[in-house]
Amino acid sequence: MPTDSMIRLLTLAPRGNQKIEWIRQHMSVLDCIRERFAETMPFENKNIVMRLHIEATTACLAILLRDAGAEVTLVQADPLSTQDDVAAALAEECIKVFGHYGSTLEEHQSYQKEALESKPHVVIDMGGILTHLLHGECHDLAGNFIGASEESTTGVKRLKNMLANGKLKYPVIAVNDSLSKYLFENVHGTGQSVWSSIMNTTNLVVGGKVVVVIGYGWTGKGIARKAKALGARVIISEVDPAKASEAILDGLSVMPLVEAVSKGDFIITATGNQGVVNSQHLNVIKNRAILVNAGHSNVEINKCDLEAVSVESKEAAKNIRQYTFEDGRKVFLLAEGRVVNSAAGDGQPAEVMDISFALHAMAVKHLIDNPDKKPDVSKLPRKLDEYVSSIYLHSMGIEKDELSEAQKNYLSRFPF
Secondary structure: OOOOOEOOOHHHHHHHHHHHHHHHOOOHHHHHHHHHHHHHOOOOOOEEEEEEOOOHHHHHHHHHHHHOOOEEEEEEOOOOOOOHHHHHHHHHOOOEEEOOOOOOHHHHHHHHHHHHHHOOOEEEEOOOHHHHHHHOOOHHHOOOOOEEEEOOHHHHHHHHHHHHOOOOOOEEEEHHHOHHHHHHHHHHHHHHHHHHHHHHHHOOOOOOOEEEEEOOOHHHHHHHHHHHHOOOEEEEEOOOHHHHHHHHHOOOEEOOHHHHOOOOOEEEEOOOOOOOEOHHHHOOOOOOEEEEEOOOOOOOEOHHHHHHOEEEEEEEEOOEEEEEEOOOOEEEEEHHHOEHHHHOOOOOOHHHHHHHHHHHHHHHHHHHHOOOOOOEEEOOOHHHHHHHHHHHHHHOOOOOOOOOHHHHHHHHOOOO
């Protein structure tokens, strides 16, 4: 094990290897790219730092980058999503790992900075945290820095704000905005994994219940669709008039959150913003409602307000905390308000992360191949996006139609 890894226990590695091997069998896109990159070694002599959830699908990306020649460091994105056995397995594979399940806030923050000590050429970021550190507190470690590949909606928003304010110094590829990512991971992957985590944690029926989904972006759409498929009645709360209108046309109810929470059995945030559920909503929330965060981090549900309006809180079951209000109402918070599918589940399904992480691999290569790009937050080039989807189709044994030369010429002519 590298002496500078910071993990819980190396003896957990055999169990972690078992998890990784199972998942690798279902990540054929990454496997294909890994084989190709292992021949050409596009990341040789490059330091790559990843800030992602430490679990088996992430491990497959880390191994691909290593096999393509990189020195790889992985740091946890969330203490409650870190799987110690996977961390141990990766450390045994000579990949530096920083994180363990249940680490304190101070430990978590120190790990982010420790990971950057490798002076990365590229970071695969979540939430823009590492990119921000390399612009500020850890700017002395940015000597090799070429750019970043960003995983999350919130991170993309933060980095676009930095660009608008003239503070972004490096190019960022917004992998989250890639067509292959938001259509597959955000809709299908998150929709499934959020409900799998909720059902496994609570052991409750979803059919017949009222589900309130806060935010109708790609993630919110996926959660709402799966809820509807499970037999729930779905209410959307949204601030964007276009998205709210889309929800109506999708056959869902739309209403202000302060009204919706009085009806909801499951209340799920998917906004990437802070204080989405606060004291205003807790004052009228339905008795025995279950609060769930599926958005960015543990700030969407205001836990300070939750504590303030409660006369008692206790652990009701694993990953479920019960809050009792003065009037006797109870609400239940899952996974301490952290992202539920990672903190109380195994993260996204392997097949969708196969596509998302393949996009990151291509983004890293694009950044390294174009080291002099100006500061910007841009999408992965469409041809690379389509390349990943083509590998996926091929891995499934599926063929697609192609345009004829005459059709290509017709579309390229103007006027017709």
